Amino acid sequence: MTADFSLRQLEYFVAVANTGSMSAAAVQCHASQAGISTAIADLERRLGVQLLVRRRARGVFLTEAGTRVLEGAQAVLSQAEELRASAQAEEGQVAGRLTIGCYATLSPFLIPPLVDGFTRLHPAVDLQFVDGSQDEVRQALLEGACDLAFLYDTGAEAGLACTTVRSNRPYVILPAGHPLAGSDALSLTELADEPLIVYGSPPMESNAERWTHSVGVKPNIRYRTSSIEAVRSLVARGFGYSMLVQRWPTDTSFEGLPLAAVAIKDPLEEVRVVVAHAANVTLTHRARALAEYACETLSLPEPPGGGTPTRGT
Known part of the structure; x- marks a missing residue:
């Protein structure tokens, strides 16, 4: 059976769920608030369930059905993006949108060399990043707001799969x-x-x-x-x-x-930096490529004067 709703409707619904309001979703999606509202009302009609409860001047919140639909909508959008990236990529090319998260204190050390080095290798990747506290970045991973994240290993990364990229004393x-x-x-x-x-x-x-x-x-x-x-x-x-x-x-x-x-000189344990992803998510080709690149380069000493470590050295 052919679905009678659109990816754009799902995109608008996810944006409203994530931002908590029609107006904020309109800004995020570069659409009008009326357009967002109409699209979601039509989506609710086609699915036969109420997804949101609208509260005047107080934003919206998800219904029980909306919470169930949200997870599926995020998965469908992710699969659609992967399909688009695969179709647009040349043979063997890594392409598409990729969002990484980073613990704010690590950002100045990790993000610039990653953005510089990885986008030089894979210019068809639209690499974006967000940073924040450990809890904020962990939550962004679990909610699907980012594909990968760089965090300190605290031993309490429930729901995440982690690989060590660097250790420091x-x-x-x-x-x-x-x-x-x-x-x-x-x-x-x-x-x-x-x-x-x-x-x-x-x-x-x-x-x-x-x-x-x-x-x-x-x-x-x-x-x-x-x-x-x-x-x-x-x-x-x-x-x-x-x-x-x-x-x-x-x-x-x-x-x-x-x-x-x-x-x-006291025998203190090393602190590990890990690249993490939600354990229940299958990584895209571009996400795997970035994780591999991070493991190869971030453990390398920084060249004199800064810059990007040389891959394979």
């Missing part, structure tokens, strides 16, 4: 004039009495507390901030020390003040 940053700033490595016990500046976005705060407790130190947390550059600037101004995972390409703070990075 935590290290300490100190003001350049600190007595231990010139050390090759130090123990966290040497900083036991000093104030700790914590990056307050999960999972880093819990990591910092776990690392200090593992060596018998009760952390003396002085400041928490959700800005990683604020952490580095506070340390550079002498307000305390901090522990980070990713290595900055500069030894100065946002304000241009000097910082010292010192290795930690």
Whole structure:
């Protein structure tokens, strides 16, 4: 039996479900609000169920039937996009739209080299990205808002399939004039009495507390901030020390003040960066290609002066 509804109607319905309002969906889909409303009303008529409950000035919410239809609609749109990409691609070419998510702190380290390197290899891929907190990016994966995501492995990635792309050991940053700033490595016990500046976005705060407790130190947390550059600037101004995972390409703070990075000699576990996807989703050819590219390149050392690591080296 031929379906008597259109992909455009499904697209509008998914947009309304994701944004929570007709007006927001209209902006997202570059359509009129009246057009969105008419299309969904016709879709409801053709399916024989009410999908949304409209509330004046309060947006919409899904009915029970709408919740069931939403999952199927997302799957149909995904399959249609894959069909379009396959049809448009030349033989052996990777093509189509691909959205990746990234934990916000990892974005400046991972997203630029990925976008640069992958789109050079596969110019027919329309690569988009979103970033946010670990929970926001994880939810985007589970809801189908992105195809792949780069996250820290916390051991609680329920519903996700994860592959490690990079591992880093935590290290300490100190003001350049600190007595231990010139050390090759130090123990966290040497900083036991000093104030700790914590990056307050999960999972880093819990990591910092776990690392200090593992060596018998009760952390003396002085400041928490959700800005990683604020952490580095506070340390550079002498307000305390901090522990980070990713290595900055500069030894100065946002304000241009000097910082010292010192290795930690305590046996702390490495922190893994993973590329993840929803476990119940079959990856498209382009998503698999990006995951493979990430595993090949993100573990490589960055060339002097920055840029994209050379594939296969």
